Structure formats: C-alpha cells, structure tokens
Amino acid sequence: MEKQLQELYNILKKLGFQMEFKLNENIQDSLNKKEILKYLHRHAHLLAPLIKGLKEWAETMSIPLNIPTKNDVANVAKLTKQNEEKLDSVDEQLKILNGYLKELISEDVPTYTPPSKKDLDKELKKYKRLLLLQLLMQNRTNPGTGKD
DSSP, X not given: OHHHHHHXXXXXXXXXHHHHHHHHXXXXXXXXXXXXXXXXXXTHHHHHHHHHHXXXXXXXXXXXXXOOOHHHHHHHHHHHHHHHHHHHHHHHHHHHHHHHHHHHHHSOOOOOOOOOHHHHHHHHHHHHHHHHHHHHHHHHHOGGGSOO
C-alpha cells in the first residue's frame, strides 16, 4: 500500500513538473504577444485572485507530496546565509585568539625550577637555628616558664 502511494506521489510530482514546464513555455510565448499583454493589463484585477489561488493550491499540494515551496527554499537560503555569517564571525574570533596565543607563547616566560635537596637542607638548618634562638631568648626573658 505504501509503495503504491509513493508511486502515486512520484507520478503526481512528475506531472506537476511537466505541467509547470508547459505552463512556463505558454507564458513565455504569450508574453511575446502584445495583444495578450494588453488583455492581462486590463484584466489584472480579475487574474490576481486566480494566481493567488493557484499559489495556495501549490502550497497545499506540496505538504502531502513532501515538496518544498518557494517560501521553504527562501527560508532555508536565509538560514544558510545567517549560518555562514556566524561561522565567518567565529572564524575571525578564532584567528584573533590564535594570534594572542602565539604572542603569549613567543614571550620569554621564566620557568620554575624546584630547589635542590642541598638548598632545602640549608633552609631547614637556618630555620632550626632561628627557632632555637627564639626559644632561648624566650627562656631568658621568662626563666620560670621553662621545663626541667
């Protein structure tokens, strides 16, 4: 059933394209004739609702046939253009950031070198001496607080 329905849609689609092609040919041929242009000019107010109705019918038929309308294509084109502009903007920002990073990397940044064990031992001895001196000084000023 679904296969037959799909075949029907395909046939309708082909017929629609053929009708559109023939109609466009007829319009082009007709536009070359001055009498028809004069007739259209005089009766434009009658033809406008007919053209509007045809457009609505085409849009209505496009839904079950899953065919995009002119408006759908125009909207997709507009969204595509907006996306391209946003991508260009992001690309430009990335180029600027990349330049900043290159500048930062190229600058001489001092590297951290941990102290050697010998230097740490010296510092430790120095702090031990200072602590011992501080305790001795404290005991001299307060002789009764020391432990026996």
